[in-house]
Amino acid sequence: MLPAHYYLMLSAVLFTTGTLGVLIRRNPIIMFMSIELMLNAANLAFITFSRYQRSLDGHIFVFIIMTVAAAEVAVGLGIIISIFRTRTDINIDDLNIMKG
Amino acid sequence: MIAELVIFIILGTVAVATGVAVILSKNPVHAVLFLVINFFSVAMFYLVLSAQFVAFLQILVYAGAIMVLFLFVVMLLNLTGAIESVQDKLPAQKWVGLALGIALLLEAGVVTAAGVFRQVPAAPPPSPNFGTSAPVGVKLFFDYLLPFEVTSVLLLIAIVGSIVLARRRTY
Amino acid sequence: MPEILVFLLIKLILVIVIFALWMTMVPLLIWLERKVIADIQVRLGPNRVGPFGLLQPIADAIKLIMKEDITPALVDKWVYGLAPAMLMVPAFLAIAVIPIGGVVTIGERSFALQIMGLYRGPGLFVPELDAGILLVLALSSLGVYGVVLSGWSSANKYSLLGGMRSSAQMLSYELPLGVALVGPLLLAGTLRLNGVVEAQADYGIWFIVPQLVAFAIFLMSGTAEINRSPFDLPEAEQELIGGYHTEYSSFRFAMFFMAEYVNMVTISAVAATFFLGGYRLFFNDIVWLQPVWFVLKLMAFLYLFIWVRGTLPRVRYDQLMKLGWKVFLPVALGNLLVTGLVIAFSPANTILVMSIVGALLGIATFFGLSYAIVYGLRRRRPESERRVVEPTRAGVSE
Numbered sequence: 001m002l003p004a005h006y007y008l009m010l011s012a013v014l015f016t017t018g019t020l021g022v023l024i025r026r027n028p029i030i031m032f033m034s035i036e037l038m039l040n041a042a043n044l045a046f047i048t049f050s051r052y053q054r055s056l057d058g059h060i061f062v063f064i065i066m067t068v069a070a071a072e073v074a075v076g077l078g079i080i081i082s083i084f085r086t087r088t089d090i091n092i093d094d095l096n097i098m099k100g
Numbered sequence: 101m102i103a104e105l106v107i108f109i110i111l112g113t114v115a116v117a118t119g120v121a122v123i124l125s126k127n128p129v130h131a132v133l134f135l136v137i138n139f140f141s142v143a144m145f146y147l148v149l150s151a152q153f154v155a156f157l158q159i160l161v162y163a164g165a166i167m168v169l170f171l172f173v174v175m176l177l178n179l180t181g182a183i184e185s186v187q188d189k190l191p192a193q194k195w196v197g198l199a200l201g202i203a204l205l206l207e208a209g210v211v212t213a214a215g216v217f218r219q220v221p222a223a224p225p226p227s228p229n230f231g232t233s234a235p236v237g238v239k240l241f242f243d244y245l246l247p248f249e250v251t252s253v254l255l256l257i258a259i260v261g262s263i264v265l266a267r268r269r270t271y
Numbered sequence: 272m273p274e275i276l277v278f279l280l281i282k283l284i285l286v287i288v289i290f291a292l293w294m295t296m297v298p299l300l301i302w303l304e305r306k307v308i309a310d311i312q313v314r315l316g317p318n319r320v321g322p323f324g325l326l327q328p329i330a331d332a333i334k335l336i337m338k339e340d341i342t343p344a345l346v347d348k349w350v351y352g353l354a355p356a357m358l359m360v361p362a363f364l365a366i367a368v369i370p371i372g373g374v375v376t377i378g379e380r381s382f383a384l385q386i387m388g389l390y391r392g393p394g395l396f397v398p399e400l401d402a403g404i405l406l407v408l409a410l411s412s413l414g415v416y417g418v419v420l421s422g423w424s425s426a427n428k429y430s431l432l433g434g435m436r437s438s439a440q441m442l443s444y445e446l447p448l449g450v451a452l453v454g455p456l457l458l459a460g461t462l463r464l465n466g467v468v469e470a471q472a473d474y475g476i477w478f479i480v481p482q483l484v485a486f487a488i489f490l491m492s493g494t495a496e497i498n499r500s501p502f503d504l505p506e507a508e509q510e511l512i513g514g515y516h517t518e519y520s521s522f523r524f525a526m527f528f529m530a531e532y533v534n535m536v537t538i539s540a541v542a543a544t545f546f547l548g549g550y551r552l553f554f555n556d557i558v559w560l561q562p563v564w565f566v567l568k569l570m571a572f573l574y575l576f577i578w579v580r581g582t583l584p585r586v587r588y589d590q591l592m593k594l595g596w597k598v599f600l601p602v603a604l605g606n607l608l609v610t611g612l613v614i615a616f617s618p619a620n621t622i623l624v625m626s627i628v629g630a631l632l633g634i635a636t637f638f639g640l641s642y643a644i645v646y647g648l649r650r651r652r653p654e655s656e657r658r659v660v661e662p663t664r665a666g667v668s669e
Contacts, residue, residue: 002104005212007145010112012208014119014138016201021123023197029128029174033135036166037119040142043158051149054226056239060247062154063240066161067251071258073166077173078265084177129350129423136416156405164412165442171419172438175431232401233462 007048014041028080032073039069107148115141128174132167139163151231274395277380285386292566293366296573297532298328304577311581332525340521343426350424355519355526358417361410362533368403369540370465372550372561383465384550384562402462407541408449411496414534415441418498421527422515433514436504440591444495444502447599451489454482454610455545458625468549474622475553479546481625483633484606486546487640488599490575493542495595497534500580504588539572540565547571598643602636 014037021034043062050058118138125131139162146155229235240248302317302325309316317324342351372384380392387400400406415438422434455478456462459470471477479486495502506514516527543549547568550561586594609632610625617624 002101002108006108007149009208009212010108010115010145012212013116013205014142016205016208017116017119017123019204020197020201023201024194025123027128029170030123030125030131033122033131033170036135036162037122037138040139040162043154044142044145047146047149047151047154051151051226051231054230056231056236057243059151059154059231059236060240060244062151063157063236064247064251066157067255070161070166071254073169074258074262075265077169078262081173081177082265127347129347129420133350133420152401153405156402156409160405160409160412164409164415164445168412168415168419168438168442171416171423172435172442175419175423175435175438228398229401233405234401 001052004048004052008045011041011045011048014038014044017041032076032080036069036073039065104148107144111141111144111148114138115145129171132170132174135170136163136167139167149231150226153231153233153236274392277392278390278395278397281380281382281390282386285382285384285388289366289369289371289384289386290363292371292562293363293533293536296536296569297529298332300532300535300573301328301331303573304580307574307577308581311578335525335528336522338521340523341518343518345426346518347424347426350420351518352523354417354421354424355523355530356417357420358414359526359530359533361413361417362530362537365407365410365537368400368406368464369537369544370468370550371565373465373468373558375558384558385465388465399463399465403464404452404456404462404467404541407464407537408445408452411448411534411537412441412445414497414530417527417530418515421519425515425518427518429511430515430517433504433506433511433517436588437498437515440498440502440504440595441496443592443595444492444599447488447595447603448492448496450600450603450607451485451492452541452545453607454478454485457607457610457614458482458622464544464549467545468551471548472551472553476622476626477546477548481622481629482546482606482610483629484602484636485610486542487633487636488603488606489542489545490572492595492599493538494576494579495591497531497538499531499535499576501583501585502591503585504591535573535576536569539569539576542572543568598640602640606632606636 018034018036018038018041021037022031025031025034043065046058046061046065048058050056115138118134118141121134122131122138125134139158143155143158143163146152146158305327306316306324317327320326320330342348367386370383370385370388374381374383374389380390382388382390383399385399387403389399390397418437418441419434422430422432422437425431455467458474458478458481459467461467461470467478494500498504498506504514506516511517516524519527543565549568550565552564556564609628613625613628614621
């Protein structure tokens with residue numbers, strides 16, 4: 001077995017990539033995908049710890065995170081579609097109608 | 101050890117490269133494709149880390165359902181053109197974001213290099229059915245029954261929410 | 272010779288044999304389809320190339336490959352080139368977990384006639400791939416990428432429409448397809464395909480009897496999942512020219528064609544494994560003959576698919592969506608509920624109770640579905656939803 005920190009470092013790199021995506025990009029679809037990337041990086045860390053601790057709890061966490069991701073994508077894409085219906089463009093910086 | 105290192109390097113390169121490609125793609129469809137490849141490489145990591153069941157779920161749920169949903173929305177809204185960079189309201193954000201991202205990465209690197217994770221014991225090989233469906237199922241339905249049920253409620257809420265959101269308001 | 276080499280050699284032979292089986296099924300199926308449909312339509316069908324036109328598929332393949340490979344000007348070149356492969360690769364990968372026979376013993380080694388099956392030799396034990404059915408479902412859901420992306424990348428509105436339809440259709444029908452399989456899995460108590468077959472042999476009954484409803488739902492959803500008629504909306508010729516593969520020609524078109532047939536064989540194989548007892552007969556037979564039983568059951572399903580194509584007209588798009596979400600999914604969930612209840616409350620003679628309940632449920636569902644299809648789906652859409660201006664000439668509109 002490789003030492004655990006190989007996998008953890010990879011997970012950190014993927015997580016950072018996802019964070020960068022959210023910070024840099026203004027396209028809500030790609031920002032969404034970056035969030036998925038971050039969730040996946042977290043999953044990888046869970047599975048790594050699970051393997052090295054020889055306990056299955058990490059698998060259950062991944063299971064639940066996947067469900068949350070699916071729910072989040074369904075609702076998020078629904079929001080994007082309904083925004084697109086009313087505004088015909090979805091640049092994230094223009095979505096400031098609710099600003100006080 | 102050597103074999104695992106080689107697998108790690110190949111898969112890790114693919115994972116990082118496709119991850120970067122996702123956030124740099126101009127075209128959302130390409131980004132979706134890169135993300136699918138990324139999910140596949142992560143699924144391969146799960147297999148290496150003896151988490152068979154989760155690896156299959158990863159392909160089934162992420163690649164098979166979630167990303168198809170993304171693709172569907174991208175195609176439905178025809179978002180493939182350049183919708184950003186028409187006028188960037190916060191041009192400084194990119195550079196600050198990049199700096200923060202590098203800081204985060206450095207922090208992770210320093211923590212790793214400092215040897216915090218060295219305390220994680222090098223595990224002996226687990227039993228052959230570690231991470232297969234039966235033990236994971238037992239864990240899920242006995243130890244984690246309440247979270248499982250709560251998750252199902254969450255899914256129900258998501259279903260209702262997305263239907264409400266996506267419904268046409270013309271009657 | 273070290274054991275690991277023997278293992279790899281045996282697996283290699285298995286891969287070649289099973290792959291060859293699938294690859295011979297495809298031309299055979301093309302021939303059979305043309306012949307059977309011709310028969311249904313009272314024609315002769317192909318009869319010029321070879322005896323009974325048996326060499327027609329080869330002639331077709333040569334014709335397709337010799338044609339010019341056109342790449343239209345405005346396409347997204349990378350995605351356009353990749354899409355056919357993305358449809359074909361998952362179709363072929365699913366073969367890996369289908370068991371075509373039981374466990375064979377040669378000397379001190381024994382192995383299952385299944386690519387990812389069990390292997391036991393001196394000093395080496397490789398178990399069967401756990402949760403093989405999950406792999407089949409995952410791969411079948413990956414097939415949608417090929418269709419969607421070919422539709423999107425072609426820069427053609429008909430292709431795009433085909434791609435849109437297929438992404439919605441395949442995403443919707445994955446659910447009843449998966450849920451229908453859970454009933455047999457509950458009865459078998461395992462996620463391994465080999466285990467499902469052995470469970471049916473142990474019970475002494477094929478799961479088609481206790482899981483009649485699941486069988487019906489699986490077959491119909493499977494037809495939709497592989498875009499076969501009457502659910503072939505992504506490539507509806509009369510509406511969309513060719514749907515997602517309108518812009519494809521030559522070898523790339525041949526890949527779409529082949530993927531469709533390979534998917535058909537795979538769905539039939541899964542149906543045979545789950546509902547018709549797979550490679551087993553009811554008694555203990557010779558293990559080397561088991562692939563023959565398997566192929567026979569497979570052929571029965573393939574014939575059924577062709578028969579359906581020759582008989583039923585294509586459903587309308589809104590009917591398709593209604594059928595998937597409002598009929599198939601609830602019925603499949605109901606079947607799952609009943610199966611679970613039976614297993615929970617009659618642990619002693621589960622299979623007997625389930626068979627009776629399953630048969631009754633099957634009859635009820637048959638009449639219910641018929642009612643739903645005849646009266647529910649054909650009902651006119653309410654005035655508010657109707658957008659098409661109907662012909663006004665007297666006697667035409669109604």
